[in-house]
Amino acid sequence: MVRWFKNLTLVLVVVAVAAILSIRLFQVEPPEQPRDKRSGRLIADYGSWHSVLSANQVYAPSDSFGVLRPIEEGLYFSQADASRDGKVGVNRLNPDGEVETIIDPDFDVKSRVHEYGGAPVLAMGNSLFAVKHGDQRLYRIAPNQAPVVLTPAGTRHADCVSYPKGSRIICVREDHRQAGEPSASIVALNLNFENEGEILVSGGDFYAAPRVSPDNRQLAWISWQQPNMPWDNTELWVAEFDPKGGISHPRRLLGNLKGAITQPLYSPGGELYVVADFNNWWNLYRVTPEGNAEPVLELAGEFARPDWLLGNHSYAFETEDQLILSVQQEGKTQLLRLYIQLGLTESIAAEFAEVKQVVKGPDGVYFIGSKMTPEKGIYRIRGRGVELVYAPRVNSLDPRYISRADPIHFTSDISGLLVYGYFYGPMNPEYIAPNDQRPPLIVMLHGGPTWRASLSFRRDIQFWTSRGFAVLDVNYRGSSGFGRTYRQSLYGQWGRAEVEDAIEAAGYVTDRGWVDGDKVAIRGMSAGGFSVLSALAFYHTFKAGVVYSGISDLEALDRETHKFEQGYLHHLVGELKPNSPLYRQRSPLYHLNKLKAPLLLVQGAKDPIVPAQQSAAIYAALKRRGVPVAYLQFDDEGHGVKKPLNRIAALNAELSFYSQVFGFTPADKLSPLTIENALAISH
Structure with a gap:
């Protein structure tokens, strides 16, 4: 019997060697993948398709814009250089179309007022005033001169405007020189x-958007107090400039009613306008000197976005009676021209997925626009035409591989409210899947959570769809762009409401046969990561989860958060009271015994918001319990994965994770991701 077995083994070895030699000597090719007779496409499992879009290409250098600052002859704009880890420089676009670098990206123009910053640049003629990220000080940068520092260490500035009296500018300041909270x-x-500068306005918790009237006689600004966020309740104030350059007679014009007032702007003739959500939607109002808000244009749409950043501009005057504004309605963005006296609007453009920084220039209205395709840039509106005046470095993608979003919405059986999302189906011209298969689904949850998913082209989404995945980007309760009521419907329910919406959204596309309901994963970063952990700990719909820098301990978050967001958690969850069990009840960290689905944790070692030891503790606890879990830590990252090489590694690790959980072989050559307790995965 032993001799027979040895002889059989020898025969098999000889046959294998002969097969290999025949392939090498006679160029016998291994059998090709089967092809569909009608289309000629390769037939392969969803997830296993070869894509022209690698992880390296997803995160190849592609520049992005920050702010636009028009001058009499040209336009300044800030631009993040992806090849330099996203550091921000400032360029000038001249009337002849030439672009010159004025501030090198190594200077890194970023403000940290309210921690998130925004509006770090002011242009006055040939001079720029810019905040340097490294020291947060404001510098004057002029041709053929060394940069001049203007502000003391320990202070932060942003959202500056030119001052009518003498050689000064007006800025929002955040002073960190004293102990405790910044003033x-x-x-x-x-x-x-x-110089220290002269304090014009103080006493409030937060300020934004100082604006000077065209006759240089009046200053307007926005203020709000804790525990409000700027999208909750704010106030509009004005004051007159006095002969000595200070201000007098400050008074609140708007704010006694509940509403988020934002983006004050004077018309060329000196009338004051704002965007406010008094009627549930962020619409446009004219403010009288007596403090009355007169509706200018009321639509079931949003003319503003949450002010996480300072310096948002969604409308600009062409003339006293005519302005351009961007509006979002049911997740779609369009540009309108409003004829104020007639109360009429005309559509200027509807092909943009995202519009920001709408500003008046010397020869038209400019804005930053992005589309559902890779095209993005700085555009100019003149008359009824919209023209691209500058495009950044972008990486093209064969249109045949681009999956275009299908907007969906449905009424929730749980809340009775609408749930919105963008569904992206698999898209690859070279492949189809076997007839009996449906694609795996990745449900994406945006961060914030007061933010939104948009239709703007995202290479990371196309990475998945071109490999045979479906993607559902959900605008759950609490998302912006759908009115004040919807935005605040998450309050008191964070960790529950958005998860319920994600579950129902996944069910919606599953019931229609668009995806395989047994292969549904959920992913998110930061606040979205908290929702993913909550979904896996408290519900059992999703078969896997991926968490980037995910919040898991609400008590720790409440203790360590900065001034700007101190009241935010109290809105989202509820006020933390002594010995209250609420925060622990909602914190996934304390409910890991309920978590059973495979989980990938991606974490930065230097994360100040989600300490690495927190994610490591989750990993260790799940590993002990026999739950399939993988942990990927980057020693040179903070909150989120920002560096291109690390992002590439994380995306490939995520693909490896899904392939092991859902049981397919990816076409990509990947470094294997180690999943602890992988044998517990059931396909």
């Missing part, structure tokens, strides 16, 4: 040397 003010700064 907020609006200050006037000298432009020639380092």
